[in-house]
Amino acid sequence: MGSDHFLRITRLRALIEHENTGAGERATAQRMLDRLLRKAGADNTSRLAADRVYGSRHHRPGRHASTVSIVESVRDDIAFARNFAPVSSTPGTVTVHSPLAAAPTELTVLVSTPFADQIVVTIGDIPPEWGWETDEFDRVTASRDLRALADELAEIIDSYNHNGTDVGPRFFRTIRAQEKTLIR
Template identity: 80%
Template sequence: MGTDHFVRITRLRALIEHENTGAGERATAQRMLDRLLRKSLGDKTSHGSPDRVYGSRHDRPGRHASTASIVESVREDIAFARDFAPSGAPGELIVHSPLAAAPAELTVAVSTPFADQIVVTIENIPSAWGWEADEFDRITATRDLRRLAAELAEIIDSYNHDGSDVGPRFFRTIRAQQTTLIR
């Protein structure tokens, strides 16, 4: 486990244990902590069947939770990650979070157009931050925007399951304005 994970884990634990932390914020911080701890042990863990993989937060909203309740948990996690900005003391490493580092005007909307699909749409992306022209003059997503999409996909995937004997709990799509970045 790297030092940046250690610092983030320490700060999340301090937030969870602080007496003035609200119940909702504490639950969201706990989910983020669980995700980081699972990441340090491997991205996904297997429960029961060796051919089945469960996200680190699969059981949080409940085994048979609706996609709408999972979307609410995802929204809370995204809102918390946007606000959680660890302040590094002098000489301390600062943990980079694409969600926390994203421009303030950028918005993230989470919806479930169908019972088995979660769509995250990133809007109000500043042109200079999110888009660049490639060698063929095509407009493509910048590295920062792709990192943001990857972090959003990681949050969503932590609530999913998949395997050879069971299909995914839901499908996810990450869009930046009208462009699909991750399916």
């Protein structure tokens, strides 16, 4: 486990254990901590059956939760991650990087569920110089920062999903940047 994960895990645990942390913020911080632990390989609870894979937060909204309640949890996680700012680092320490926290402030993230089994995240108000690149053939493509942001959003959503050989996914997800689909 890298020192950047250790620092972020330590800060999230401190936030969870602090007596003045509200219930909603505590739950969101716990979900982020679960995701970090799973990502670091310290949490082996994401694989509960040989043929099924459960996301680290699959159990949080409830086994039979509707997609609407899952969307609410995803919105909370995104809002928390956008506001999560690591304490300014001192020389010689590693700074934690989160694409959501590093994204421009004018950028908007809309989470919706147009169908009962689909979650769509639309990234809007993207500054052209930050989110888009033009290649040598004059094609406009997503920048590295925008792709990293889409990957983090997909990871948050996938943590509530399940899949396996004997069962399909709980829901499908799509990440869009304005009118362009980045991840399906």
